[in-house]
Amino acid sequence: MDAGSAQRNANRSRVVHALRQRGAMSRSDLAEIGLSRSTVASVVAELLDAGTVVEVADAPRNGRVVTGRPPTLVGLHGGLGATVGVEIANGTVRAAVCNVAQELLVHDAVTVDDRIGPAETLRLTGELIDRLLGRTSFRREQVIGVGIAMPGPIQRRTGLNGRATTLKPWVSVNPHALATEILGLPVLVGNDANLAALAELTLGVARGLRDYAYVYTANGIGAGFVLDGALYVGANGTAGEIGHTTINEDGLVCECGGRGCLNTLANADAITQHLWQSHPGKPSIAEVIRLAHDGDAGCRRVLADAGRHIGVAMANMYNLLDPELIVLGGNLAPAGSILIDPLRESMARRAIHAGEAIPPVVAGALDGEVVVVVGAAAAVLRDSAGFPLGAGTVA
Ligand SMILES: [Zn+2]
Structure with missing residues (x-):
């Protein structure tokens, strides 16, 4: 292989790598990976000829207003x-x-x-x-x-x-x-x-962001951090265990051995167990959320309380990491404003304001079942x- 074709192969690999990382991209965004516009144009043309990439319509980006005609994007061919x-x-x-x-x-x-x-x-x-x-x-x-x-x-x-x-x-x-x-x-x-967190970064509300936090609510509550465009897992892999941050030093003992962790106050079990006297038959978290949307005062109250507790942990996380956006996903996200409004209020009381509003907390765009x-x-x-x-x- 001569030097020219080795360089062309390297350029093709860089474009394919970028498309794997970020999904479909415009040609001008591809130029930002360090190739000239003319190189991007010729590499994309070769990849189109080879059937490695296809042209696709623009995807919505994080609610940003697009002015003018949206660019045609280039993405990997799904059949590969x-x-x-x-x-x-x-x-x-x-x-x-x-x-x-x-x-x-x-x-x-x-x-x-x-x-x-x-x-x-x-x-x-x-x-x-x-x-x-x-x-x-x-x-x-x-x-x-x-x-x-x-x-x-x-x-x-x-x-x-x-x-x-x-x-x-x-x-x-x-x-x-x-x-x-x-x-x-x-x-x-x-x-x-x-x-x-990667799903929302690649396909959802966090598309294109460099610094954002995702809070996933399931049996436990965990967070994923994208810092400077990459997933941050920490030296030991335990970064983001927000469910085990202390909310009440004298609280219930958690499965981790600590006391009063967020999980003991705001995971699905913690929320539903408050309803055992008022709502016989132990409703599931999905049923609690449905009842809350129908106006059930007790279910609305326990979800709001959970939101306030999560807001405390989120404020601590925000003060340490300063993310651009916080996305809430998982089994509590369908509660919507019933949980997120008290969460935001609780967070706003504790978060550091650097002269600007604290970052938005929004529900994830991807269905909680598949995210x-x-x-x-x-x-x-x-x-x-x-x-x-x-x-x-x-x-
Ligand atoms: Zn714990």
């Missing part, structure tokens, strides 16, 4: 390969198949008994993935990787699940090693809140080095 996202949670496993154009093709969930253990859970996950692939035009060999999301921290050095997870049978298990062996596909493992699996699939696509596209698709 598939990514799979998996969320392993308490009692369920959800999986989704996306294409490399970041389109969600199919998703489904299965109920699993938490007592069956990690190996059997992953075996059922493999069956679910195969069933879902059967509903698409992709074969197993066209899957470039599987992103697996789990609650709780994944220890960065050892790859083991930490003890502060709600999935007790997984404590001290290396999910990457086990999943690679059982699924027989290239695997990436991450924390559910971190991967949900984590979409983010897990996006994480695979973002990792060009770990999960190459099939041979011959880029050159």
Whole structure:
């Protein structure tokens, strides 16, 4: 290969890498990755000829007003390969198949008994993935990787699940090693809140932002941080465990061993248990939210109280990190203003004002049911080095 064609290959790889990281982009945004406009034009033309990329209509960007005619974007051709996202949670496993154009093709969930253990859970996950692939035009060999999301921290050095997870049978298990062996596909493992943060960054309300925080509410409450355009997981992988920040020193003992953690006051169990006398039959969090929207005063009250507690933790997080936007997602997000208004009020009382308003807190754009699996699939696509596209698709 001569020097000229080596340079052309390198330029093509840079463009494909940028599209994997950020989704469809305009030619002028592609020029900002460090290539001249004329180089971008000729590389895109070559990639269009090769069928690696296609032209797509502009996508909405974070509510910004677009003046003039929106630019045509360039994105990867969806037929080049598939990514799979998996969320392993308490009692369920959800999986989704996306294409490399970041389109969600199919998703489904299965109920699993938490007592069956990690190996059997992953075996059922493999069956679910195969069933879902059967509903698409992709074969197993066209899957470039599987992103697996789990609650709780994944220890960065050892790859083991930490003890502060709600999935007790997984404590001290290396999910990457086990999943690679059982699924027989290239695997990436991450924390559910971190991967949900990637989903909103790539496809949702945080598109194009450099610094933002995502708060994911599930059995526990976790946060994902995007700092300077990259996911920040911390030295040990525990960054963002906002659910274990102390709200009440003398409060209930948390599963982490601490007292009065946010999780003991504002996760789904903590919210619903306040209703055991007034609402017999222990309504689920989804039912509590539905009743609250119908005007049930008790349900509105417990959601507002949860919002105030989350607001305290969010103010502390905001004072440390100074994000541009905070996105709330997961099972509490459908409560909308019933929870978010008291949350904002509580946060505003505690957040540092640098002469400007504190950042907006908004509900995520992606459906809470799929945000984590979409983010897990996006994480695979973002990792060009770990999960190459099939041979011959880029050159
Ligand atoms: Zn805790």
